[in-house]
Amino acid sequence: MQITPLNPEDPVALGDFELLGRIGHGGMGQVFLGESLGGEPAAVKVIKPSVVDSESRQRFAQEIEVLKTIWGARIAAFLGADAEAEQPWLATEYVDGPDLAKHVGTHGPLPSVLAAALGAVLAEALSGVHAQGLLHRDLKPANVLLGPNGPKIIDFGLAAFTESTISLTAPHQVVGTPICMAPEQAAGVKPLTAAVDVYALGALLLFAVTGHYPHQAATPYMVFHLVTDPGTAPDLSGVPDDLLPLLTAMLAHDAAGRPSLTEVVQRCRALIEAQGMKIAQARRRLTAHTAERRRPGQAAPADSVPTVAWPAAASDTRVTEITPAELETPADAPAPSPAPAGTAPAPATAAALTPDDSPGPGPAPRPAGLPPADPREHPDASRREPPAPGRRPPTGSPRPGEGTRTLRHSVQARRTAERLRSVYAAKAPF
Known part of the structure; x- marks a missing residue:
């Protein structure tokens, strides 16, 4: 998941959450990477000031009540909210991974067996949501995050209590994403059922x-027309034969x-x-497959924006049995060149670190051909003295002359943490 620096006009804190960067945005608001007082990472959703009114606050308050009601291993957990604040905000569990839409767009479609594992995971999660008297109503690839511990469903902003007599929409108003919307939902039929x-x-x-949707057209209006027309069948071209009967029925x-959902x-x-294959094995392979596509060292797209990596702890207690051998450089990695005689040995690489090792001090390696940089130098040419040993660098508002703040930490720590996540995903019991 890409994290970009805060803009000058962005808040630096909301409630008890410090804001560290931007991770997404939409028509209604912005999503920030935040951190609680106890160090818990969070996705903090904020309504844009330009759209804050009584109706948006009421809808936001309903989303908060929905998230307080639901729970489950495949649902991003509710952490806190304030619908009455000047800038209404909502904090949920931060899932470190891309959404399904970005993953397929970057790496291509999933193999059928992994798609079946994804279907089982999400159907079971939705079944739990329905058991609590709720419908999601806006499930789509962008609302499924592929985290290091498996997929999770997010964004219950359009969720509705199935037996509620209160509606925030007009009698014939349709809300949702048309490319994944059921025909009866697109037609404005109420009440909706679990079938949507x-x-x-x-x-x-x-x-x-396949990388495509059941109905696609140039405009949302045309998609609505195709979805609601009983004579227009969904486009199932490219679906693997073993999945075709199930997707046809769904x-x-x-x-x-x-x-x-139970039958699904x-x-x-x-x-x-x-x-x-067993279902648990397929689920582990799904997580390992998506984690493998995010290994360090992959070239970023040329048009990608700069990212700010989540700061890893200097040292962590071992919480799962992972041997150092599992963190070693893959066999296809190039072997290091031997050091010339009489020179000091090179520092240990991230591949040789155990989970309890902490990276040594010093600046991150610089690309070949660039002159050495002062480790205290910032991108805006200002200088900051390094923090005292054992203390976290300050993350408040920029000091005079510092410009936009950034998050910096050891490259070795990032690589080690990424390998730990990959190995843990392969061993995860779910």
């Missing part, structure tokens, strides 16, 4: 294995013809077992 989330999950899985125009889980499990 089944359809959306089918559209999400279709995108995961994307049925008639809500009564779609399977239940069972059919995904049967598909996985037909490949000679």
